[in-house]
Amino acid sequence: xxxxxxxxxxxxxxxxxxxxxxxxxxxxxxxxxxxxxxxxxxxxxxxxxxxxxxxxxxxxxxxxxxxxxxxxxxxxxxxxxxxxxxxxxxxxxxxxxxxxxxxxxxxxxxxxxxxxxxxxxxxxxxxxxxxxxxxxxxxxxxxxxxxxxxxxxxxxxxxxxxxxxxxxxxxxxxxxxxxxxxxxxxxxxxxxxxxxxxxxxxxxxxxxxxxxxxxxxxxxxxxxxxxxxxxxxxxxxxxxxxxxxxxxxxxxxxxxxxxxxxxxxxxxxxxxxxxxxxxxxxxxxxxxxxxxxxxxxxxxxxxxxxxxxxxxxxxxxxxxxxxxxxxxxxxxxxxxxxxxxxxxxxxxxxxxxxxxxxxxxxxxxxxxxxxxxxxxxxxxxxxxxxxxxxxxxxxxxxxxxxxxxxxxxxxxxxxxxxx
Numbered sequence: 371x372x373x374x375x376x377x378x379x380x381x382x383x384x385x386x387x388x389x390x391x392x393x394x395x396x397x398x399x400x401x402x403x404x405x406x407x408x409x410x411x412x413x414x415x416x417x418x419x420x421x422x423x424x425x426x427x428x429x430x431x432x433x434x435x436x437x438x439x440x441x442x443x444x445x446x447x448x449x450x451x452x453x454x455x456x457x458x459x460x461x462x463x464x465x466x467x468x469x470x471x472x473x474x475x476x477x478x479x480x481x482x483x484x485x486x487x488x489x490x491x492x493x494x495x496x497x498x499x500x501x502x503x504x505x506x507x508x509x510x511x512x513x514x515x516x517x518x519x520x521x522x523x524x525x526x527x528x529x530x531x532x533x534x535x536x537x538x539x540x541x542x543x544x545x546x547x548x549x550x551x552x553x554x555x556x557x558x559x560x561x562x563x564x565x566x567x568x569x570x571x572x573x574x575x576x577x578x579x580x581x582x583x584x585x586x587x588x589x590x591x592x593x594x595x596x597x598x599x600x601x602x603x604x605x606x607x608x609x610x611x612x613x614x615x616x617x618x619x620x621x622x623x624x625x626x627x628x629x630x631x632x633x634x635x636x637x638x639x640x641x642x643x644x645x646x647x648x649x650x651x652x653x654x655x656x657x658x659x660x661x662x663x664x665x666x667x668x669x670x671x672x673x674x675x676x677x678x679x680x681x682x683x684x685x686x687x688x689x690x691x692x693x694x695x696x697x698x699x700x701x702x703x704x705x706x707x708x709x710x711x712x713x714x715x716x717x718x719x720x721x722x723x724x725x726x727x728x729x730x731x732x733x734x735x736x737x738x739x740x741x742x743x744x745x746x747x748x749x750x751x752x753x754x755x756x757x758x759x760x761x762x763x764x765x766x767x768x769x770x771x772x773x774x775x776x777x778x779x780x781x782x783x784x785x786x787x788x789x
Contacts, residue, residue, distance in 0.1 A: 389531060391530045391531070391533070392526070392527040392528070392529075392530035392531040393527070394530070395526045395527060395529075395530040396523045396524075396526060396527040396530075399519060399522055399523040399526050400519070400523055402519070403515070403516065403519030403520075403522075403523070406515060406519070407512065407515060407516060407519075410511065410512060410515055411512060414505070414508040414511070414512075417508075418488050418503050418505060418508070419488075421438070421501075421503055422488060422490040422501045422503055423490070425438060425440055425490075425499075425501035425503075426490055426492055426494055426499045426501050427494065429442075429453075429499065430453070431501060431503065437503065437504040437506065437507065438501070438502060438503050438504065439452065439453060439454065439456045439460065439461075439501075439502040440452065440453045440499065440500070440501055440502075441456070441460075441461040441499070441500040441501075441502070442497055442498070442499055443466050443497065443498035443499075443500070444497065444498070445470070445496050445497065445498065446470065447463075447466050447467055447469075447470040447498065449461070449463075449466075450497070456502065457482075457483065457487075457504075459480070459482060460487070460489075460502055461489075461500050461502065462476075462478060462480075462489055462491065462500065465478060465489065465491040465500065466491055466498055466500060468491075469491050469492060469493065469498055470498065473493060475490065475491065475492035475493075476489075476490070476491040476492070477489070477490050477491075478490075478491075484506075485504055485505065485506040485509060486504075486505045486506075486509060487502055487503070487504055487505070488502070488503040488505060489501070489502050489503075625659070625660075625661075625662065626657045626658070626659060626767055627657065627658055627659070627660050627661075627662045627665050628655040628656060628657055629656045629657070629658055629665065629669075629689055629696050629698055629764065630651040630652060630655060630656040630689045631655065632662070632665060632666050632669050633649065633651060633669055633687055633689045633698060634649060634651060635666075636666060636669040636670045636673055637649050637673060637687055639670075640670060640673045640674055640677060646684050646685070647673075647677075647684070647685045647686070647687060648684060648685070648686045648687070649686075649687045649688075650686070650687065650688040650689065650690070651688075651689050652689065652690065652691065656689050656690070656691050656696045657696070657766070657767055658696050658744070658746075658764040658765065658766065658767065659744075659765075659766075659767040660744045660764065661744075664740045664743075664744070665740070665744070665764075667736075667737070667740065668698075668737050668740055668741060668762060669698065671734070671736075671737045672698070672700040672737070672760050672762070673685070673687065673700060675700075675734065675760075676700050676701075676702040676704065676758070676760075677702075679702065679704040679705050679706075679758070680702040680703060680704030680705075680757070681704070684702070684703055685700065685701070685702045685703075686699075686700075686701045686702075687699070687700050687701075688700075688701075691766075694765065694766065695746070695763045695764060695765050695766060696763070696764050696765075696766065697761060697762065697763050697764075698761070698762040698764075699759065699760070699761050699762075700759070700760045701757065701758070701759040701760075702757050702758055702759075703756075703757040704757055704758065705754070705755060705757075706752040706753050706754050706755055706756045706757050706758050707750075707752045707753075707754065707758055708753075708754060709751075709752065709753060712749075712750050712751065712752070713750075715734055715750060716734050716735055716737075716738040716748070716750070717735060741762055741764070744764055744765075745764070745765050746762060746763050746764035746765065747762075747763050748760065748761065748762045748763075749761050
């Protein structure tokens with residue numbers, strides 16, 4: 371299901387990328403088209419102005435046939451002759467009258483019959499000349515340019531979308547990498563499961579043989595129970611991890627959970643015969659919203675990790691409230707870890723650096739997934755031979771707000787053999 375969702379997300383991203391790239395190219399072509407149109411229009415206007423100026427001075431325009439006309443008037447504004455018949459509405463006698471009255475040259479642009487006429491009227495010596503230029507071919511060039519750029523923009527848009535979609539196939543690479551990681555995870559998980567399964571099989575064979583002779587050995591039975599329990603824990607971790615990986619935001623509905631109570635209960639449960647544990651808990655409940663079984667697993671895993679790597683020394687567990695969160699701090703004086711592994715120890719089956727090359731397995735990776743799924747954070751700090759400290763921060767339930775103040779009002783010292 372998660373792979374299907376990832377594929378759909380990739381397809382949507384591919385379409386979005388294609389559309390955005392296409393729109394960007396289309397916008398670029400539109401800008402180029404607008405600039406080209408303005409340049410062409412300006413160039414055409416300058417050319418028409420030169421044609422009109424030439425026609426007024428020389429009595430003829432070297433433009434396309436049937437696209438220019440010259441009219442000659444006497445000084446008093448009387449039309450004397452024209453080079454040929456003009457379209458309806460030409461010449462412009464009003465411009466001639468204004469030139470006669472003021473002597474100022476007149477320039478007009480008239481849109482008529484689907485074209486634009488440029489008209490210039492002015493004195494030349496003792497006569498008045500009116501030159502008319504039909505810009506129908508220039509307008510056609512502008513339309514052709516706009517059409518060409520429109521087609522180019524559409525083609526560019528489609529090409530960009532197709533290209534982006536093809537390139538978008540590369541977006542599958544992260545999915546392939548995720549699947550590769552999943553395969554590696556399964557391989558590592560299989561490796562983790564192989565040893566306890568082999569032990570169960572071997573010890574079961576031994577028990578079967580001994581049962582046929584002298585009966586089962588209690589020590590072998592204890593080892594078998596321990597091994598099968600560890601096997602069940604690994605399977606549970608795999609199932610929960612797979613569930614969180616498929617949908618990390620789909621934890622079961624949460625209820626108020628007293629983190630201080632969980633810390634006290636789990637501390638009592640996981641005491642090591644050779645290790646003392648100091649528990650700091652406040653007198654009032656330290657409530658967070660979450661799934662109690664999952665949060666209990668967080669506390670248990672941190673305690674088990676601390677006790678496992680602290681053969682001699684002590685473990686200190688602290689639960690305290692701040693203005694915005696509840697903190698669980700588990701510190702030990704054990705062998706610690708390389709600071710370079712502070713983030714990587716939360717990777718699945720990460721092997722620590724150094725001579726010991728300590729393998730961290732699934733526990734811490736699953737722990738971070740659970741904490742993150744509850745909206746919290748977890749950080750690790752440690753140095754080789756100087757112990758390690760894990761700090762979990764979980765938000766208060768909405769109804770608590772900022773009412774929980776930082777406190778550490780009760781200190782309970784637990785030693786092996788008590789409880």
